[in-house]
Amino acid sequence: MNSTPNDPDIRVHLTSNPKYLASVRGMILSLTQTIGFDVVESGHIALAVDETLTNIIRHGYGLEAGNPINLSIWLVQGEEKGIRIVIEDEARQIEPDDICGRDLEDIKPGGLGVHIIKDVMDECTFEKRDDMGMRVTLMKHLRPKKIDCTENSNTPR
Numbered sequence: 001m002n003s004t005p006n007d008p009d010i011r012v013h014l015t016s017n018p019k020y021l022a023s024v025r026g027m028i029l030s031l032t033q034t035i036g037f038d039v040v041e042s043g044h045i046a047l048a049v050d051e052t053l054t055n056i057i058r059h060g061y062g063l064e065a066g067n068p069i070n071l072s073i074w075l076v077q078g079e080e081k082g083i084r085i086v087i088e089d090e091a092r093q094i095e096p097d098d099i100c101g102r103d104l105e106d107i108k109p110g111g112l113g114v115h116i117i118k119d120v121m122d123e124c125t126f127e128k129r130d131d132m133g134m135r136v137t138l139m140k141h142l143r144p145k146k147i148d149c150t151e152n153s154n155t156p157r
Helices: 018-034 038-062 111-118
Strands: 010-015 066-078 082-089 123-129 136-143
Touching: 010 018, 018 038, 018 082, 038 082, 038 111, 038 136, 082 111
Parallel strands: none
Antiparallel strands: 010 066, 066 082, 082 136, 123 136
């Protein structure tokens, strides 16, 4: 099968079962580090993907296992290097404007997934798909590493 420039570099088809989340996190961690993100950034991206998948399984599919979830991943090149991840499901549709985390002043466990996703990613959009389900698009730009030019007394001159 020939790919076009718009085809994702990686496609993952999984079902709505929490037992697959650790494997997806591991894949995202490895992939993002391979393309140049540091360990902390990679962890943040993996966390955002994990939170998205968890919300789909919990809220979209009501914890019902066996429903489709598709991840498409683009390794973005050029001036704006980074990673774009699109996650699509066939769960019940909700209004994108209604997708928000609970009030941060409300101190209790849970409900912070959307805040975390929006905080760690550079771009995050929620949209209804044409036929059924939802689409979440996550983007993280790879920023150039800062070089520490401070003089070290152990550095030869």
